[in-house]
Amino acid sequence: xxKVAKKKPDPKQKALAKIKGLTIGDCTTFLDSIASDRxxxxxxxxxxxxxxxxxxxxxxxxxxxxxxxxxxxxxWVSFEDTPMSKICSCCHxxxxxxxxxxxxxxxxxxxxxxxEDVTCPTEGCGAIEGTEKWGTVGDGFDGYCPSCxxxxxxxxxxxx
Numbered sequence: 001x002x003k004v005a006k007k008k009p010d011p012k013q014k015a016l017a018k019i020k021g022l023t024i025g026d027c028t029t030f031l032d033s034i035a036s037d038r039x040x041x042x043x044x045x046x047x048x049x050x051x052x053x054x055x056x057x058x059x060x061x062x063x064x065x066x067x068x069x070x071x072x073x074x075x076w077v078s079f080e081d082t083p084m085s086k087i088c089s090c091c092h093x094x095x096x097x098x099x100x101x102x103x104x105x106x107x108x109x110x111x112x113x114x115x116e117d118v119t120c121p122t123e124g125c126g127a128i129e130g131t132e133k134w135g136t137v138g139d140g141f142d143g144y145c146p147s148c149x150x151x152x153x154x155x156x157x158x159x160x
Contacts, residue, residue, distance in 0.1 A: 024062050024072070038084070045077045083107050090114035102130045120145040 009017070016022060035043075048054060054075040063069040079085045086109065088094045094111030101107055108130070110118070118129040120143070127133040127145040134145045141149040 028072075042077055042084070045082075046075045048075070083109075085109050088114050090117075100128055100131060103132045103134075103136065104130075117143075120148050122148040 016027075046054075054073040062072075080087070083106075086095050086097055088096050088111035089108045090110055091114050094113065096109055096111040098112070098115055099107050099109050100115070115128070120127040120129075120134070120140070122144060125145060125148055127135070127147070129140070129145070134140070135147060140146045141153075144152060
């Protein structure tokens with residue numbers, strides 16, 4: 001049997017200890033009620049590995065009236081090829097957390113280098129190619145969004 005090191009309880013643990021009859025089921029029900037949509041989507045992705053195993057943490061068990069018990073555990077879920085990916089969808093190399101909503105409703109996750117490549121360089125514009133702010137008319141020119149490219153052309157930057 002493993003030896004468990006005793007830790008000094010924090011104030012939250014002391015408060016929970018005062019609630020008579022509190023069960024792990026009460027705690028998980030509460031945590032489920034405040035779970036974000038993202039957390040719920042991640043939980044839906046859980047699959048057992050080839051051996052039907054997952055990693056247990058703290059051996060939290062809820063024994064039922066039937067012949068068995070629920071064991072709380074952890075299972076790694078990869079974000080690869082999902083909208084939650086933290087790898088740049090452009091270069092597929094750089095880790096990032098910058099999510100860009102595209103005008104077609106999809107999202108792209110871009111590293112700073114790739115984001116710079118698709119962002120209008122006009123100071124104060126910040127339009128990103130493929131987004132609502134970039135616009136739907138025209139393709140832009142020289143990396144500028146259509147609106148800024150038109151303004152540059154009107155100012156004679158491109159010549160005639």
